Amino acid sequence: MVKFIKTHDLYSVIKPLLYVSKAVGVAPFVLEGELKNRRLRISGPAVVYSVLVLLILLGRQISLIREIYLFDLETVFKTAAVIETVTYSISTSGFALMFLLKRTDMYKILHKLSLFDELFGDMERSYNSALLFLIGQMCLHLVVVLTLSITVSSYVGLITFIDFVGRSATVNNLPIILIVDTQLFNIMLLLKQRFFAVNLKITDHLNENHNTFSIRPRNSKVAISLITQIPKVTLMDSSFDLPCERFQYLKNLHEFLCDISELVNCTYAIHMLLNVILKFIAIVFNIYFRLLRLLKSDKGQYSDDVWEWVMTGMLGWYVLKLGGIVWACASTAREANRTAVLVHKLLSKTRDPGVKEELQLFSLQLLHRKVQFTACGFFPLDFTLLYSIIGAVTTYLVILIQFQLSFANPKQNGTVSAVLPVSTSSDLFTPTLPP
DSSP states (O other), X not given: OOTTOOOOSHHHHHHHHHHHHHHXXXXXXXXXXXXXXXXXXXXXXXXXXXXXXXXXXXXXXXXXXXXXXXXXXXXXXXXXXXXXXXXXXXXXXXXXXXXXXXXXXXXXXXXXXXXXXXXXXXXXXXXXXHHHHHHHHHHHHHHHHHHHHHHHHHHHOHHHHHHHHHHOHHHHTHHHHHHHHHHHHHHHHHHHXXXXXXXXXXXXXXXXXXXXXXXXXXXXXXXXXXXXXXTTOBTTTOOOOSXXXXXXXXXXXXXXXXXXXXXXXXXXXXXXXXXXXXXXXXXXXXXXXXXXXXXXXXXXXXXXXXXXXXXXXXXXXXXXXXXXXXXXHHHHHHHHHHHHHHHHHHHHHOOOHHHHXXXXXXXXXXXXXXXXXXXXXXXXXXXXXXXXXXXXXXXXXXXXXXXXXXXXXXXXXXXXXHHGGGOOSSSSXXXXXXX
16 A cells, blocks of 8 residues: 555545545535544535536536537538537536535535444545545546547647637536546445445354454444434443444444435436436447448548547547446445345354344345435446447437438438548537648
């Protein structure tokens, strides 16, 4: 582990993402308090800044959409480009608006995750790995964006590239889209780490490793009544020497994590829905644009395929990020539901009546607290979604290509051959490349 990275609590892990989100205007919070006793607070000036960013963003989206009315939709290719631009504008505006409206719920999620760490007391060793993983993601995003930007600007020229950035819906909305992806991915991983920690305690007892099956809350002043109905019991008074007490505590901790999962699902439901729709449309149309170029026998005004390689890289990035978010949601739900398997294994092995009774109550709770992440209830975010997307992408590509072929008459063929060589990106503006 890198020694110069010091993490004291959960807020040390999320601090890089918090600062970037604040700069973009989607995190109206301030971090206050001393180390190991820090809390987020919704800040009035930060909320005002977020509102100003939202208004500027909405104005920019309206400007981009107004340009569509000046766009002659004479081919399926151009119509597809318009649809993709509108999707980017609506999705990004929805992201920013929901971040502002759901700011209280976002605060509650982080506060409850931090509270769980205090109650569980054995999460410090996971902080460094979580922070390094977050920094790695942010560096990867930066490297990809810089690589694509340098590649395009070196080929088309800096002035043309700046003009392209000003007109491109994809580039204009990229910062907020990256923030959404990174927040979703890392919140899921934080939840997964904590479900795994609870499961690890159960596994230790299952393997009869009683030396490691211990619970040491970090803050002895936090009352257990925060997460359970047991009255007048504090962590200072509870040594958890008896296995039944430990399982009772783990049961309440698991229920607390299930509550956090429901809050995450409620808070980010619209984000997840818009995110999947955005990436689905981007993948469909990018594959469609690349197929149109691939099927042409000449290169038109292009001397090489630099722009095509850039857009192919963007396509791969969309696929990777969609797969990453689905994997994070699915793996977190799987880890949460794995607790039931461990409890039933332990239930069949134990002979202690008190432990057996507590495990039966735990099993009953798990039966009614299944963790699943959905996009506003429309579809679950698991690997079946990827299978459905593959089938849908294939279907829509066939439809789009059939529509394109329906223009197969001399006049429209001439129009298409004049358009396709010089416009092979999904944006409404494509720089004029040198011959």
